[in-house]
Amino acid sequence: MAARVPSAFLAAALMTLAAATFAADDAPPLSGESVYQLDAAWTDQDGRTVHLADFRGKPRLITMVYTTCEYSCPLVVEEIRKILGRLPASNRSQVGAILVSFDTDRDTPEQMKKFAAAKKLDPATWALLKGNAGSVREMAAMLGINYKQTGGGEYSHTNAVTVLDQNGVIRYRSPALGSGGKEAAAEIEKLLN
């Protein structure tokens, strides 16, 4: 009896694994225009290693921030919250948000988690990502975000919230902060319908 429990458990685990593998193989190849083509490893706020392709499946709002930012980053987070708030409640769980950090030194998973908690960012929706200097520069180049370090741990940067479709293809880029998020929300609804 005692021996059968683990083997049944193992069989179930193997089936789950097989299903997961099947799902990955089954997914159509990524479009060449997908941001998820960037094959870098990132660390999320829970310290897990993730790849951008893991974010396939849901439309995502993506932008770049750093958590010690005093000026525009809180506004950019609010902008995403506003866009999500414009969606019908039933659609909200089908959309994700990704914040990629500029600050490869100070934005540790712990710091990002603290930031997420302080801003009340639901981990089911919000992923905070830390990369290396090269992958951060590449991400910015793909999203059309200009930035530079200005000393004292501060970064100057463009504020642009980008809408990615279920496969990471850029569908909309907000022109500036304070635009109200109407167009971005409409773009997401199009992707969900």
Add this chain to the structure above:
Amino acid sequence: MAPIPSGVFVPLYKENPARDPARRQSATSRTEPVAKPVPVAEFLLDVHAVTNRNFLNFVRADPRWRRSSVKRIFADANYLKHWKSDLDIGDEQIELSPVTHVSWFAAKAYCEALGKELPTVAEWELAAAAPPGKGTARSAYKELLLDWYGKPTPERLPHVGSTFENRHGVYDLHGLVWEWTMDFNSALAMEDARGDGGADSKLFCGGGAAAATDFSDYAAFMRYAFRSSLRGNYTVANLGFRCMKRKDGR
């Protein structure tokens, strides 16, 4: 590669110290913009821009960067469009000319494949500030640059090494093609801009000159304006690159 001695790159534009926490405490310079010098450590720079032949060897070894297989997010539809096909340049006369129609992603991957990197704006500008030969007056040199900037790109680019060698032994930093830099996408973000691109006015027209440190270096303004117009997957007929290496291997 040629060694570029350490130095200080002084950007053309000035920054508002009110945004700099290190200076925020100081009551004296609260609103006076300052040019913040960027120290650059000694590094090695390719003597020539990467040629079509060099780049052909790269795409032979790495199929991901061939014209027919490159992903659009990494290079636009004009990538290597002057070549006959994936592995055929198709024109012997341009084999030793700088490769152009290459994206930033492709240039970066090329350098990394050789254990090198793209130079930063500060590194490139520091190397490129060295005048040609000995005793060339700075004003004459600037004249020479503007002369090139005013000419259209020839259909067939000349070979690398065809313009001039600068004091560090590096060729063609001016006069042949524009060159990608690692942080080409840092030029617009002068300040913590709430609006998108609110700070660009400093780089163009009168807005730029008003806060400039060197009014006469118009060629440098053109480089800044050009860099800030680029996206990582853009490919341009007169935009190539060369690689660098840091001494400590960072």
